[in-house]
Each structure stands twice: as C-alpha cells, then as structure tokens.
Amino acid sequence: MNKVKVGIIKEGKVPTDKRVPLTPKKCLEAVHEFPELEVVVQPSEVRCFKDSEYDELGIALQPDLSDCDVLMGVKEVPIEQLIPGKTYFFFSHTIKKQPHNAKLLRAILDKNITLIDYELLTDDEGHRVVAFGRYAGIVGAYNGILTYGKKHKLFDLKPAYLCHDMDDMQEEFFKVKLPAIKIAVTGGGRVAGGAMEVLNKMGIRKVSVFDYLYKQFTEPVYAQLHSGDYNVRPDVEVWDSPDFYANPHLYKSTFRKFTKVTDLLMACAYWDPRAPKLFSEEETQQPDFKIDTIADITCDVDGSIPTTKRSTTIPNPVYDYNRETGELKEAYSSEDNITIMAVDNLPCELPRNASRDFGRNIIDYVFPQFFNNDEGSMLARATIAKAGKLTEKYKYLQEYANSSVNNKESKEKV
Known part of the structure; x- marks a missing residue:
C-alpha cells in the first residue's frame, strides 16, 4: 500500500x-x-x-x-x-x-x-x-473484589462501568479492607497480568504456591497458579507444558487441593475444551470446598469453571450458584451459595x-x-x-x- x-x-x-x-x-x-x-x-x-x-x-x-x-x-x-x-x-x-x-x-x-x-x-x-486482555483482567479482578466485599458486607465499591476511567476506579481501592483471605489467580497471560496489577495496587501480597497451600497468614494474600500447578498427566512424572497444550485430554485436574484453602477464585487462564475442568459440581458440595466467590474473568460458559452456567451483563454482573441443587439463584441470596461474576465483555467497563x-x-x-x-x-x-x-x-x-x-x-x- x-x-x-x-x-x-x-x-x-x-x-x-x-x-x-x-x-x-x-x-x-x-x-x-x-x-x-x-x-x-x-x-x-x-x-x-x-x-x-x-x-x-x-x-x-x-x-x-x-x-x-x-x-x-x-x-x-x-x-x-x-x-x-x-x-x-x-x-x-x-x-x-x-x-x-x-x-x-x-x-x-x-x-x-x-x-x-x-x-x-x-x-x-x-x-x-x-488485544483487550489486560483490561479484562483489571476490571474482572476489581469486580471480583467488589463481589466478595458485597457478599460478606465488608465494603461497597462503585461499579467499574460508573467510573470515568481507571484513575477514578483506583480511588475506590482505598475502601478495600479484606480479612486474611486467600485469592487464587489462574493463568499467565495478559488477563492474569491485569488481575494481578489490581491486587498489587490494592496492597494484597503475592505469595508462592507452596506458602499459599500450606501456610496461614494474618493478611489477605494471593497466588498465581499456572497449568502445571493444578494439572497432572498420570503416566508422566515431570511436567511438560508443550505436551499439556498439545494433549490436554490426557491430563487430570489436581485443583482440589486449592479448593480447600481458597476463598476467592479469579479465573484468568485460557481453557481448551479438551482439558479437564478445574473442579466438578459434585466437589462443590464437599464440606471442605471453601471457595464462595468466583470471578470467572475468562467467562467460558460450562468451561473450566463448571458453576458458570451463563454469562452476565455489566449492569447485572452476578448470580448465585446453589451448591446443593446446582440451581442458579439471585445474587447474594444465601451465604451458603457460591457467588459468580461472569461478565463476558469486561473491557467495556473502562472503555x-x-x-x-x-x-x-x-x-x-x-x-x-x-x-x-x-x-x-x-x-x-x-x-x-x-x-x-x-x-x-x-x-x-x-x-x-x-x-x-x-x-x-x-x-x-x-
């Protein structure tokens, strides 16, 4: 040209x-x-x-x-x-x-x-x-914290879409006062990077996967989880990323160990339909399944997060999942439900x-x-x-x- x-x-x-x-x-x-x-x-x-x-x-x-x-x-x-x-x-x-x-x-x-x-x-x-991935992660993480705060009546944040821009949204960060919860962020790309950017600016400390699993903290912390942290190929002892991406159907999820210690899950990882889901709906019924809030930033309906039954809209971003019946309920309707944020066009909130x-x-x-x-x-x-x-x-x-x-x-x- x-x-x-x-x-x-x-x-x-x-x-x-x-x-x-x-x-x-x-x-x-x-x-x-x-x-x-x-x-x-x-x-x-x-x-x-x-x-x-x-x-x-x-x-x-x-x-x-x-x-x-x-x-x-x-x-x-x-x-x-x-x-x-x-x-x-x-x-x-x-x-x-x-x-x-x-x-x-x-x-x-x-x-x-x-x-x-x-x-x-x-x-x-x-x-x-x-790509718009970074802003999907930024808005998704903010929405996840907003949802957790609202579910537990800790604080009220202005929705991202009502903020003029990111500077306006960052003014809301000062309202965030979290107890000593654990937040899991899956993925290693732009989306996860955007999510961690928000958590870092909120003053939430990043810890190693080992410490996340086995140590107790007196402050809120998060860990970044890569595919090798929660998938295993039964017939192979050493993790091989290229093999996982080529043959995800040969792997099994080991995410169960994280469901026992995680309070808030931020799903930012790309998911291949041939790969295992992170957990099953049946596992959410177990007494030690601790996750009660999920920000499904990737928003794959019936994808890596089996409780994501439908996507949500910017004005109505959240619904509850009844872990006993598998039914979707009104947002924040019961503390026993898992509250799901699954907006499928997150970057539109900070256009x-x-x-x-x-x-x-x-x-x-x-x-x-x-x-x-x-x-x-x-x-x-x-x-x-x-x-x-x-x-x-x-x-x-x-x-x-x-x-x-x-x-x-x-x-x-x-």
Missing part, C-alpha cells in the same frame, strides 16, 4: 460497545508517524470519546466511509452496514464456528470483503499483538483506558504492515477472507458460512 485512508466506523452491534480502535490522540499520533496515512472517523453518539474530541484535534468526521481503503471497528459489523469490496478489521468471532455469526461470514463472502480479525494478529512466535491501550497496539504493530509489504505476513495470517474468498488457512469455515444459506432455505420450504 502507498496512500492508505482508514475509517473508524461507528459501532453498530447491539448492545452497543463504547470502545474504539483509535482514540483522538492516537489518531493524531498515527498520522504523524505515518505520513502516507489518513484517518477519518464516522460520527457516533455512543462512543466513549465524543465526536468533538476528534474534531478538536483536527481528525475529520465523515459519515460516509465508502472512499476509505480500510475500515476499523471493534465488534462484529451488522450485515446491513457492510460496504462491499472493502477491507475490514474487527473481532468477527467466527473462527470457532460461533453459530450466531455464520450469516455475517456468509455476507462478507457475498460482498467480496477482505476480513482481517484482530484476534488472529500474531508475531512470528505466535503471540497476539492486539477509554481499554481503547488507549488497543490503539497503542494498532500503531505499533498493525500500521507498519501497511507500508512494509506486510513483512513477516502478520496481516496475511490474520486474513480470514480476501476479496470474498476464504483464505487457505480458513477454508474449514466454508461449510459453516454456507450453513446460514442452507438454514434459510430450509425455513422457507417449511
């Missing part, structure tokens, strides 16, 4: 997402760093940054984006808003054949669109370069901060590829469809895309 005109689209998915790929200041930084780049913004009344904030910095507001080379959003674009023949960047949620987006992928192919999915943008070593971090990644990793012939093939690897055709790596999605047409025809015949 030589000259490249990028349009920031108005988010159209309902419920509306307030995040944006580029904040006003990041737009300005981008065009200064890349002289051949032009950025325009489609006006939006719901975006966390007002149109006036872009206009004040000289970023053009343009309702019609049909003259743009690249269109960037955050969430899935409604089918009727797709402009034929364009190159789009957004989270499409199609690579796992998510049923609700089959029609979207079909429309992308029919409209000769090139789709590049943020989720698939990786460096040469396979690490994602553009201004999350958007700033995201834009930093776009400038550092994505825009350079526009002007260096996609050196290293980062964009190529993340391209699901090119000019209306599935790329070789994603041809497995053809039947999935066609299924929306087949379903429609079946219904019309009926």
Whole structure:
C-alpha cells in the first residue's frame, strides 16, 4: 500500500460497545508517524470519546466511509452496514464456528470483503499483538473484589462501568479492607497480568504456591497458579507444558487441593475444551470446598469453571450458584451459595483506558504492515477472507458460512 485512508466506523452491534480502535490522540499520533496515512472517523453518539474530541484535534468526521481503503471497528459489523469490496478489521468471532455469526461470514463472502480479525494478529512466535486482555483482567479482578466485599458486607465499591476511567476506579481501592483471605489467580497471560496489577495496587501480597497451600497468614494474600500447578498427566512424572497444550485430554485436574484453602477464585487462564475442568459440581458440595466467590474473568460458559452456567451483563454482573441443587439463584441470596461474576465483555467497563491501550497496539504493530509489504505476513495470517474468498488457512469455515444459506432455505420450504 502507498496512500492508505482508514475509517473508524461507528459501532453498530447491539448492545452497543463504547470502545474504539483509535482514540483522538492516537489518531493524531498515527498520522504523524505515518505520513502516507489518513484517518477519518464516522460520527457516533455512543462512543466513549465524543465526536468533538476528534474534531478538536483536527481528525475529520465523515459519515460516509465508502472512499476509505480500510475500515476499523471493534465488534462484529451488522450485515446491513457492510460496504462491499472493502477491507475490514474487527473481532468477527467466527473462527470457532460461533453459530450466531455464520450469516455475517456468509455476507462478507457475498460482498467480496477482505476480513482481517484482530484476534488472529500474531508475531512470528505466535503471540497476539492486539488485544483487550489486560483490561479484562483489571476490571474482572476489581469486580471480583467488589463481589466478595458485597457478599460478606465488608465494603461497597462503585461499579467499574460508573467510573470515568481507571484513575477514578483506583480511588475506590482505598475502601478495600479484606480479612486474611486467600485469592487464587489462574493463568499467565495478559488477563492474569491485569488481575494481578489490581491486587498489587490494592496492597494484597503475592505469595508462592507452596506458602499459599500450606501456610496461614494474618493478611489477605494471593497466588498465581499456572497449568502445571493444578494439572497432572498420570503416566508422566515431570511436567511438560508443550505436551499439556498439545494433549490436554490426557491430563487430570489436581485443583482440589486449592479448593480447600481458597476463598476467592479469579479465573484468568485460557481453557481448551479438551482439558479437564478445574473442579466438578459434585466437589462443590464437599464440606471442605471453601471457595464462595468466583470471578470467572475468562467467562467460558460450562468451561473450566463448571458453576458458570451463563454469562452476565455489566449492569447485572452476578448470580448465585446453589451448591446443593446446582440451581442458579439471585445474587447474594444465601451465604451458603457460591457467588459468580461472569461478565463476558469486561473491557467495556473502562472503555477509554481499554481503547488507549488497543490503539497503542494498532500503531505499533498493525500500521507498519501497511507500508512494509506486510513483512513477516502478520496481516496475511490474520486474513480470514480476501476479496470474498476464504483464505487457505480458513477454508474449514466454508461449510459453516454456507450453513446460514442452507438454514434459510430450509425455513422457507417449511
């Protein structure tokens, strides 16, 4: 590409997402760093940054984006808003054949669109370069502490989504006064990093896994648990991470030892459906199952946390799980229940901060590829469809895309 005109689209998915790929200041930084780049913004009344904030910095507001080379959003674009023949960047949620987006992928192919999915943008070593994971961890941990405090009537925190930004949210940290509880954080990626960032700033001390399991403390503490801390392959004595990720179905969970000492669980680890769940619903009925609050930050329904029976919304983030019956109950309805926080779009609660971090990644990793012939093939690897055709790596999605047409025809015949 030589000259490249990028349009920031108005988010159209309902419920509306307030995040944006580029904040006003990041737009300005981008065009200064890349002289051949032009950025325009489609006006939006719901975006966390007002149109006036872009206009004040000289970023053009343009309702019609049909003259743009690249269109960037955050969430899935409604089918009727797709402009034929364009190159789009957004989270499409199609690579796992998510049923609700089959029609979207079909429309992308029919409209000769090139789709590049943020989720698939990786460096040469396979690490994602553009993600909202850190803020999922930050908000998820905050929500977990808020939930624990509310359940035990210890303190009341302002919900994250009512905070103007992270600075405002951090003012709430001073209200947190916890007894000598133990908090388990699973995972080692961006999400877990964000969660630990909050716990550290709240003054909660990190301890080793051994001390967490076997020592008593007079203050609240947390431990970071990696896969090898709570999984074992019965026929192998030495832990081997590559083998676990390649063959998770051969492993068994040993998380039971943690359920006996943990008060609050923050689930931040990626979970492969072939891997064992952390614990079973039957185990929650055991007298020594101590966990009474779970922040399922990964929010895999019926995933690694079997008590996560459904996701929750930002305004209503919590429900109770009755460990005796397995039924879901109203939040905070009984001290004997396990209280679950399972919001599935956590970064939306701090949209201004999350958007700033995201834009930093776009400038550092994505825009350079526009002007260096996609050196290293980062964009190529993340391209699901090119000019209306599935790329070789994603041809497995053809039947999935066609299924929306087949379903429609079946219904019309009926």
